[in-house]
Amino acid sequence: MPSTTRTKVVSSDPTDLYSMRFAPVPYIPTDYNDNSPYKKSVEDVTEETRYILEEFIIERATEDGVDMGLVKPIIDVDLSALPQYRQIQQIAHRLRMIGDELDADQRIKSMVDQVPINSPYETFSDVAKELFCDGIYNWGRIVTLFYFTYKLILKSLRDQPSSILHVLVEWTVRFVKEIVAPWIVCKGGWLVVLRDAVPQSRLTTIGIFLNDHLLGNAVQHREVQGNESERFLSYFKSRGGVTYRQGGIASGFHRHQSTNEPRLFHLKGRHTVRLFEMPAIDWSYISRGDVYLLDLNEVIFIWNGSKSNKYERLQAMHRAKQLRDERGKTNIVIIEDGEEMKMSKDELKLFESKLSLKDKKLNLNETIDDNDDDTRSDGAHIKLYKCSDESGTLKVTEKKVGPLVKSDLESEDAYIVDNGAHGIWVWVGRRSNPKERREAMRNALGFLQKKGYPKMTKVCRVIDGAEPMEFIALFKTWLDSNAQKGLGKTYTKGHIAKMVSSQFDVTTMHLHPQLAAATQMPDDGSGKKEIYRIEQFKMIPYPETMHGIFFSGDSFVIQYTYNDQQNSYTLIYFWLGHHSSLDEQGAAAIGAVELDKKMNGTATIIRVVQDKEPLHFMAMFHGHMIIFKHGKRSGFRNLQYYDENNSENDDTYLLQVRGLSKYDTKAVQVNI
The missing domain is CATH 3.40.20.10 (Severin)
Known part of the structure; x- marks a missing residue:
């Protein structure tokens, strides 16, 4: 994008902005990558940042129905007159799509609303530094910086003179120039965001930055694909479990488009089902120790390995029935390993069109996975670490090796409960300082590397007074001050509680x-x-x-x-x-x-x-x-x-x- 002279806004007609907002998604070029021949300097990226941020603000303000007359003081350039406006619009549109997903979370909106506007620079500076304090840069964090700037602008429109609006934009541009621009230059410029934005970065930003810096009173769960906690999986039981589909990473924030292509799924789980889509329909992805679903839309084949367990066979049948009920015109065929020839001619022909029995002996995976996804920890080697900032330097010290009791936790500090490969827990005392709260979570993540635990190890951050049952179960004794003592209050025969109506109470x-x-x-x-x-x-x-x-x-x-x-x-x-x-x-x-x-x-x-x-x-x-x-x-x-x-x-x-x-x-x- 060549440099250009900045000019005063010529038009901010709200009707033009509405037509822009509801127009079809602009064409997104796909010929930009890290090896792009386009060379950018920090000055080029800084100038582009200003234009992209202003276009981002226009799109968000239009979407939120903000009076464009109030936004005019922020925009001092006629963006549509710029020769590179098409590219600016595409980039801002992609960033706005990510920002929309952030805005959809009402809890995050509530957090942002509680940021004090009486000290905007201190708040903005703290937030911006917190976003990139670990030296990790990604598009999700940059979008969150833009999103936060826009939210401060909306708050300023209500509470402060409009003169501060342009200053907020200047602060953002200056911060990008000094901290983020070199990374954008190395990536190949702003155009790379059109194909390089990854949803995971947004989730990391929400989980660590917004929660820790603004409120810090939510329970945080870190879940890894294929190794989710029972609590996470329980949310999907009514839908037949969790299904993992191929793709999604390279597609950025585009919605998944359902197709009718045949798919091979690997089923795991005795109690909560997980379906893993295989990269291809081939015998090399099939093992005798597991159960598989070959989904051909009109017919669902359930292939039971000769060494698979009865629980997964039952779950496969339930899942296939659920798919049949959703579609209405699907037949279910159950196949036992080694008995494929017992199918009818039509069924065998259809099955062999995708999985030829001639290739079975040659390619079938004989490896048996004995991992049980419902295993439990005995808690014999559980450890408690204390995160303290008393000396001015954060220290993590081992306090105790299980069994643990509630009195081991003090509200003035933060603690890490190390349950090995079964999970890392961070307990944050209600009177601990912000640094201890932030660094406790970061140290827990560091445990995974330092201790050599698998990357899929679960990490959960809990708050003093809001501990989930999974955390409480790690302790030998856990007594709350308001816990029931003895049998509690009882009722005699003549004092049975009255039945009350179950009318819906709006309040x-x-x-x-x-x-x-x-x-x-x-x-x-x-x-x-x-x-x-x-x-x-x-x-x-x-x-x-x-x-x-x-x-x-x-x-x-x-x-x-x-x-x-x-x-x-x-x-x-x-x-x-x-x-x-x-x-x-x-x-x-x-x-x-x-x-x-x-x-x-x-x-x-x-x-x-x-x-x-x-x-x-x-x-x-x-x-x-x-x-x-x-x-x-x-x-x-x-x-x-x-x-x-x-x-x-x-x-x-x-x-x-x-x-x-x-x-x-x-x-x-x-x-x-």
């Missing part, structure tokens, strides 16, 4: 935000609704008699208002039917943003796709939600879907009803 959700987050239910859906349907790219009020009736060829915008004991809140859903056109979907998104602007940006905007409706969305219609086929003729690309008023199937249709209560029930039209 419960406001008093317990964790429960609301887990159930995705801010209230019981009895608030006020205003529904609009997109017709000819405009929001047309939807008759109240039609509330709850949707069409797969349409897009809808729903403004929902509810109250707690003190305040009023608004949610804006925009619902996208499977067969609605892209232009209608864009109009729905713009309409949702416009409604939010009318409310001064106080509403929460939620994108909902047909068949992926959250629990609260269905609860708004109290069990009367119906999705019909077809829709209004309004989009340029959905002319094949005719108006529901002219449907040939108005008189006769078949509805599939799902749900167990008025909070999760809906009906969907299916083919007769």
Whole structure:
């Protein structure tokens, strides 16, 4: 990107920004790599940083519905007039995609909101230094720096004069020049971010930086693929376990596109299933000691190794049935090792089209993996280390070799519980200083290398007073001050507790935000609704008699208002039917943003796709939600879907009803 003269902003028309925001994703070039012939200097990267940061701010502000008149003082260059604007837009768009994922975490948003704005430079300096204090550089951390700058700008718009806005940009650019720019130069310049951004860097940033520096009161779990903790795996039991698919790393932050290609899965786990997709369908990836699923979409073959255990065979059958139920037209064929010829001719022909029996003897992997993913530690060699900063220098000293008791932990310090290859735990006392909290986690990670433990060893950081049961189980005795003593309070025959009704209490959700987050239910859906349907790219009020009736060829915008004991809140859903056109979907998104602007940006905007409706969305219609086929003729690309008023199937249709209560029930039209 050549150097250019900086000029004053010519245009900041919000309508142009909206069209930019909802336009299709720009073309992303793929011919840039670390060996790129483009040579950049620190000065070049610094100048590009300013332009990219300003474009990043414009896109984020537009997405959040911020008044562009307030943002004008920040942008002192007409970016669209620059010859390299196309590249700037592409890079900023990629960074904004990563920033959007950060913004989706409400816990992180809450943390950032608590950063004091009365000392912005000190806060910014501490955050920036903390991000790169370990000497590790990646695009995820750079995006987090941009994200944090943008959040400080939003906070300044509310609390401080606008003169500080430009200063925040200058601080960011200066920090990049002095600390990060040399790394960007070595990578080949900013263009490399278009193919080099890796999601893992973002997760590292969230876990260590935001938690430790801003609040430090959350429980942190470090999970490694294939060696996840039981707690992590338990979250996916209802979905049949965890499935590991090939790819994903080189694709950056692009969404996974499902395909119908045949796949070979290796099943592991006696209690919680894990499916590992094999790199290819070949006998060399199959062992007699395990169970495999050959998924051909129409048929799922379960191949049971002759030395596999009965528990994994049972889990394979359950997983195959779940896949069959999801698809509806899939057959299941069970094959025992050595009995492949007992299949029918059609089944054998289909199986051999992917796994020829002639190659079995030659390529079958005879190695048997005896590792049990449900093993337990006896805790015989557990060790406790104390992290202390009393002398001004952080020291990690061994305090005790198990068994451990709760009294070994003091709230003034941080501790590392070393359980060997079964896991490393960091316990942070509520009165420990920030340095001890940060360095305790870093020292735990250092244990993995120093002690020679496997890289997949689990690492968890817990807080004094919020210890999970897995941590408490490592101690011989653990008595809380509020723990029940003896039998507790008992009841005689004449004083049995009364039965109470289980009516939904809206205030419960406001008093317990964790429960609301887990159930995705801010209230019981009895608030006020205003529904609009997109017709000819405009929001047309939807008759109240039609509330709850949707069409797969349409897009809808729903403004929902509810109250707690003190305040009023608004949610804006925009619902996208499977067969609605892209232009209608864009109009729905713009309409949702416009409604939010009318409310001064106080509403929460939620994108909902047909068949992926959250629990609260269905609860708004109290069990009367119906999705019909077809829709209004309004989009340029959905002319094949005719108006529901002219449907040939108005008189006769078949509805599939799902749900167990008025909070999760809906009906969907299916083919007769």
